[in-house]
Amino acid sequence: MNSDLSPHEAFELFFLKNRHKLVNAVAAWTGDRHLAEDIAQEVMATLAAYRYDRPEILMYQMARQRLSRPAFIPSQYHPLDSKIDEIDRRTCVSGADSVVDSLDLDAELLRALRRLPARQREVIVLEVICDLSQEQVAEILGIRGSTVKTHKARGLRKLEELMARRLSATGPGAEQPVGGV
Known part of the structure; x- marks a missing residue:
């Protein structure tokens, strides 16, 4: 993230640049756009709360972890x-x-x-x-x-x-x- 920006501004830029990519990745993996939106929202909220060196890598890793947790996937989920x-x-x-x-x-x-x-x-x-x-x-x-x-x-x-x-x-x-x- 750009060091000239405040942490809030840097995350805002990161969010705008990467959220759509994350949603599309999860949607393509699962076929469920609503589930993808939920996972992206949770991942982005976590990334906003903490500072990470490489959030663009971590966001995909976190999304994959969420998908591997059966409790996270709603019962009405259908691939x-x-x-x-x-x-x-x-x-x-x-x-x-x-x-x-x-x-x-x-x-x-x-x-x-x-x-x-x-x-x-x-x-x-x-x-x-x-x-x-x-x-x-x-x-x-x-x-x-x-x-x-x-x-x-x-x-x-x-x-x-x-x-x-x-x-x-x-x-x-x-x-x-x-x-x-």
């Missing part, structure tokens, strides 16, 4: 997979895509992301969607840079395969699959 299936079944209902649309990401990409193993999804969200460096992702996830590189390569390959399959299945003359991906 994106079930919401997308529900949306696919109700395409005729006005506004059914609002769950997906609110995530700032393409619905097809979110479907494919949710089909990746958790670690590959975490790496891709942090490095590609949140635009963090390989070193930052390694620090956040507590793994080596080479492991990040491996998960990213495998995840991107799988995403490409899933998206290509989806596009070929929904191309001209192809029948729409029932129930989504």
Whole structure:
């Protein structure tokens, strides 16, 4: 954070720059925008109350910790997979895509992301969607840079395969699959 600013002003700048990234990361991991907003709010409140050397790394670590605490996740929480299936079944209902649309990401990409193993999804969200460096992702996830590189390569390959399959299945003359991906 900038040393010319008061701690309050520095945090305000940090908040404005990073909150949206954190919400999008958690939303992409979970598929639940409301849960992402709750976690981001809790993380930002914690970061505002204390001084940290590297809050941009810590915020993602804290969000991941919140997600690993079963008591934090509300009982009505349903991962994106079930919401997308529900949306696919109700395409005729006005506004059914609002769950997906609110995530700032393409619905097809979110479907494919949710089909990746958790670690590959975490790496891709942090490095590609949140635009963090390989070193930052390694620090956040507590793994080596080479492991990040491996998960990213495998995840991107799988995403490409899933998206290509989806596009070929929904191309001209192809029948729409029932129930989504």
